[in-house]
Amino acid sequence: MENLGSGGLVSDAIGAISRHIRDNDLMPGDRLPSEASLSKELNVSRTVVREAFRYLAAMRIIDLATGKRAAVAAIDPAAMSLMIEHGVHTDQINVQQIYDVRRTIETRIVTLAAIRRSDTEATDLLAIAQAMCHAVDDPARLMELDLSFHLLLAQSSRNPVFTLIIGAFQGITRQTWPIGWKSRPTPASRELMLATHVDIARAVAASDPQQAVASMSQHFDESVRALLTAGLT
Amino acid sequence: MENLGSGGLVSDAIGAISRHIRDNDLMPGDRLPSEASLSKELNVSRTVVREAFRYLAAMRIIDLATGKRAAVAAIDPAAMSLMIEHGVHTDQINVQQIYDVRRTIETRIVTLAAIRRSDTEATDLLAIAQAMCHAVDDPARLMELDLSFHLLLAQSSRNPVFTLIIGAFQGITRQTWPIGWKSRPTPASRELMLATHVDIARAVAASDPQQAVASMSQHFDESVRALLTAGLT
DNA sequence: ATTATAAACCTGTCATACAGGTATGGGGGA
DNA sequence: TCCCCCATACCTGTATGACAGGTTTATAAT
16 A cells, blocks of 8 residues: 555655645746755755755756756756657667658648748748758758757747657657667758758748648658658658 | 756766666666666766756656656656646746647547547547536536546547647646636536537547537637636637 | 565665855955 | 855765565474
């Protein structure tokens, strides 16, 4: 039989600290009490408070920095990214499944982006797509541009949850992207991939959701085909 | 200037342990070395190893239990759920945004479920929908049935990433569901909500993706309207 | 061969100590 | 009066040693 108020002192501390954030309506950037004062207040050792802090820092609920007090954190996909990577490495998730989720989500994202993007975002998106064309011989740089393209697109949707999820996939994408790139060996296939990004950016800039969806769809058809060619999972 | 191999001993330990899991192809359930042996191997104190373990346990990469050795964990939405709740509580995410993401994803899920569901899942889905009808006067039970309906639907899609994401939303949904329910005060509006679930279950059982999408769409139209009526964010 | 039991091992928590980073207030200089 | 610099108090990072209590393993008795 488990006492619900106590799944170990660390769990209790995690609960207490979370509650402290909620009850005091702390916002990102606001600072928490020091380890010592929490340890006294909760009647546990500093060890316990520190482990609770690590736990909360792991999911980016708080930020830790040496010397400074812990602070409430802004939402950040890094933690989710690690979870996804773990799922893939342990064969609980495969890359195709991630692509299916991405396609589903990015189709919606591109629709919203075409409607809600700011002018700056439209400009930046085009700039990234064009920079990609110029980086065709620098795969590392090309990959980073590709990732930032999709991330900026997600931001343009004005829904932080989409941004979070797309960000969460980028960790594993960094590991699989080169495989997809290698399976597009001909200049033609590579040009196509770059041109598709330009098409998406243009459609979003033109506030044309239909066209944007069509281009995004083509992008995923092509990407998934490339991955299958490479025999990925 | 930062030495990349060292963002603090704990970070290093986290990296080393993650690498250990990857390099040895450990699968969920496999056990890790003890704190003491890791502490010796990595030349750090047990304190550091413990904090690293807490960190990895936070994102459900490992499971901890007293007396037992740490073990590789199966993927689990609990951690993601906490992150989402934190985002909502700190006004970085609002409930409507979550509903937009859910609609996007569940539309896809229901399509896949109609195609890939097992017979057992079809039966269970119908059973849950019918149980919901009988629980119309027990909101707490009704909510749990509702949540398990959507979770089972996600599982029926045969894509664990969908299951993960839907699971991640259930924490915050538990907190907002009652609000939506209260804003359906008339028997008619409540019956409609229940009937929609039955419709979805029937369409999935009938392997009719079109109809399933239509019913799911109706479900979300109705839910979002209910939330707006309640003035939620 | 089975079961009971003891030993070995492991995690949970605490107290203490110290190194090094951060912030804050006061004093000196302009 | 205002600003900059520095001493100091505060805070986090890490290590060590200790002990309680849960788990596994090996041993011994049946």
